[in-house]
Amino acid sequence: MKTLFLEQDIKYDGTQLAPHWIYKNFKIQCDAIIAFKGECEVKLSEMVDIEDVLNNEPIYSKLMLHFISEQFNVGLVEGVLRQRLLICIIKEALEKRGITVQRNGDDLFVGRKKLTVSIATKSLTSILIHTGINIDAAGAPVVACGLSDLGINDIEAIAKEIMTCYSNEIDDIILATTKVNGLWK
């Protein structure tokens, strides 16, 4: 899996969660995870999560660290498992910086404050994951906090660390399938 941190900010409005968006925009043609900073505003009409649409819960955050990952030839159950692993790795990167974080499925919380949003879905040829971590949670529709509140200011460093860990662990998981005897009885 290739990784890329984008220098320029991009406002995330949901249209970035699209098949081949990474390839078309950044010429990375394979399984990839990229990160960038930007405002986050996803209107109901752009929402992939039907639960949020039914609950009339649009997403907003003044500034987020966004991750987009596209992984090909994977089913959706496996895609959601790969999303959960990304969330666990983000949690671990925060723990290394002394932050205590609680995970609830694909959400991370610091105390009762929500730190992240995330979704995983499927295209015809791939699964796609978006995870956003609040940097400045101003305007969020729920009680939230951001990396700035937690004293984490080197966004690029933590983004790259998360992407490297994630890429390495996906490789390691594939490798783990190649070293075990199957069980007959």
Added chain:
Amino acid sequence: MKTLFLEQDIKYDGTQLAPHWIYKNFKIQCDAIIAFKGECEVKLSEMVDIEDVLNNEPIYSKLMLHFISEQFNVGLVEGVLRQRLLICIIKEALEKRGITVQRNGDDLFVGRKKLTVSIATKSLTSILIHTGINIDAAGAPVVACGLSDLGINDIEAIAKEIMTCYSNEIDDIILATTKVNGLWK
């Protein structure tokens, strides 16, 4: 997924990681995770992990909390992802008890001391996972620690909590696949 904590101890020697072992012994006929306490001694001839065999690394621990899970109609890549999720949930159960734990793939460490062993593999109809958490790591072939060292003595309580969280999260992951719009473009 059904869960069961066994009152009686069982020495884990590797033969318990077998298709339908849970069903044949405890009459649970579906996806399941069970837990029990017992010595752990896996000889090279019973090892599923070929890497350990090649490195001549048998497993021993005087007393462990063991988890065995069998999940049907799942491929091995997804099986390893489901194993990694179990490891993350064990880590979180320890964190709730104030223990700081580091994860490295499917291993948990407290400081530099190894707390767990784990493997995931495949039978013709299922994937199978074993994870053992040291209670008393005496005799372990590596620098290790156990739940006793960490002041965790209510083994049954933490075992049940881990199994409940794991079962709930697997259900939640399946549910997450049913609420998202697929992506056309």
Added chain:
Amino acid sequence: MKTLFLEQDIKYDGTQLAPHWIYKNFKIQCDAIIAFKGECEVKLSEMVDIEDVLNNEPIYSKLMLHFISEQFNVGLVEGVLRQRLLICIIKEALEKRGITVQRNGDDLFVGRKKLTVSIATKSLTSILIHTGINIDAAGAPVVACGLSDLGINDIEAIAKEIMTCYSNEIDDIILATTKVNGLWK
């Protein structure tokens, strides 16, 4: 699998056979089968069955008992098999009421009169099945009969019985995969 009988009638025009239609309209977020009564008029432009389009065979029936089922993470061959099972279960529910029914693939006949229409197809995340049983076959483009002609007037009762049997049998099929030794030689 969850089941639901809708009190209100809905005219079936083909747009109900859509991913997440059940979830969006009735808040059932998982594998499900629902039933309702209503006129049936599917124009060629809404038809999923290309064979019917090529043969210029729109569907009409004055009043039908409709079943819609959405089942996630299933391929289309398996989806058609699950459709055929639903047809067999409908046939059996009629037999319990003393009606002799002939099955031909996914069609049911009483004598030479056609009783049902059915289709199974695929979305990005699920398979979807529609089966309609004539209640009053007036206006049908082929020689047809309906439940009223057969003296079956408690539509809700038979609908619920069919859905319960179907839901139970799908569960039973999954369970059947968990109790068999694989074959080595």
Added chain:
Amino acid sequence: MKTLFLEQDIKYDGTQLAPHWIYKNFKIQCDAIIAFKGECEVKLSEMVDIEDVLNNEPIYSKLMLHFISEQFNVGLVEGVLRQRLLICIIKEALEKRGITVQRNGDDLFVGRKKLTVSIATKSLTSILIHTGINIDAAGAPVVACGLSDLGINDIEAIAKEIMTCYSNEIDDIILATTKVNGLWK
């Protein structure tokens, strides 16, 4: 799928439910269903159905019509669905001869008397199905009846009819996957 009725009787003891048994013995190298008559005695040590083993329920019948089917490149859930379809087709063949039959999963009953046994399982490259219909149920461990009791004596004719219907319907199911528009929204 190829079909074959064997003239010679074979005692079914469970060893016939093996990968490539059809190919090795009858040179049919593809998806196939074959039928033969013979005593049926499956000891616990040869049983594929662990539920029967746990319940200590060996199988016996003095004379049965046996079907063995091997179908390649199919998963076990789909294999059980294909088994259920075979059971429905056997039921329909009996109905054409005026017999009223009740189905309960993969079992057929005439009144309260059990008519059939069946199992579906998996090898590394295929799924395998055995279904036996009592001809003379003498010695059966449960209340049972046979085709002789039902006045059906032309065993070869009904066997061939069942195999032809089954083979045709499996072909028709594959064909049904090729004629439907997928659903985008």
Added chain:
Amino acid sequence: MKTLFLEQDIKYDGTQLAPHWIYKNFKIQCDAIIAFKGECEVKLSEMVDIEDVLNNEPIYSKLMLHFISEQFNVGLVEGVLRQRLLICIIKEALEKRGITVQRNGDDLFVGRKKLTVSIATKSLTSILIHTGINIDAAGAPVVACGLSDLGINDIEAIAKEIMTCYSNEIDDIILATTKVNGLWK
């Protein structure tokens, strides 16, 4: 797999690479490969190959022999493998006519001149392949040659031979999966 050579020319503009195009236009309802002659002009807006779009490389050839294949219930990795096999079979048909051809992935060259274009992609229920062999490469945007340059004028004969070989080999590949012992150890 069914095969068909169309007598009439069709200009290939990319819209022919669509699910059920063969079925809707030629009533062949199953895995199929068809061939026809015609101009080839694929604009960027109709291109399936994002690489070509990014590189701003539309496709043009004055006259091509086109193959379209649709194969159902197949994943995309397997679909690309099936495409590569088609390319190898085209190469072999040319070799039988004394032409030396070099293959590079899914492209064929005679010397340094490009002879073919090809793409494989996926719909909801199938994989689709287009391969075009230049007959008269006039207007091609790269250095190219055509069958006319190579002295091959009986286009229908070579098209039918290629389709027959391809259809037979796909059947043979499925058959090859039914004759091998699985490996336990």
Added chain:
Amino acid sequence: MKTLFLEQDIKYDGTQLAPHWIYKNFKIQCDAIIAFKGECEVKLSEMVDIEDVLNNEPIYSKLMLHFISEQFNVGLVEGVLRQRLLICIIKEALEKRGITVQRNGDDLFVGRKKLTVSIATKSLTSILIHTGINIDAAGAPVVACGLSDLGINDIEAIAKEIMTCYSNEIDDIILATTKVNGLWK
């Protein structure tokens, strides 16, 4: 995919076609293809190809260039396609050296003389391929020729070239699945 040419000769007797044989013997833990020279003698009892067993056709050749490939998390139909691709690549390596070769499925011939043997099969976690090219076909049970007869003496060079081309093309095939728009209509 990793590649390795072994300096030492190994007699191929069929036991080398085993899951993890490459990993256990050469410490390559991932998809791999290795090559070595050696006598080839596969007795019927070690044969994976049931067709050869039924036809009583053991394999012998005095000296062969052997390829063994193990590829994980792949089904058998795809495994046979990957085998056919290897055969095509071997054919192309010979063509670069001026040899005219005919392919018939997974067999290569020079004129009427058989040059190769090959099989693809499945373990619980992988597919495995063996392909042997005669170097000195003495003792072969059919009319055969070898690389020596064709003037090819630098076995290591051609082996490495074949493995590199094969490894690159498998990578390229995966890459080809990541660059195409799926087809909606």
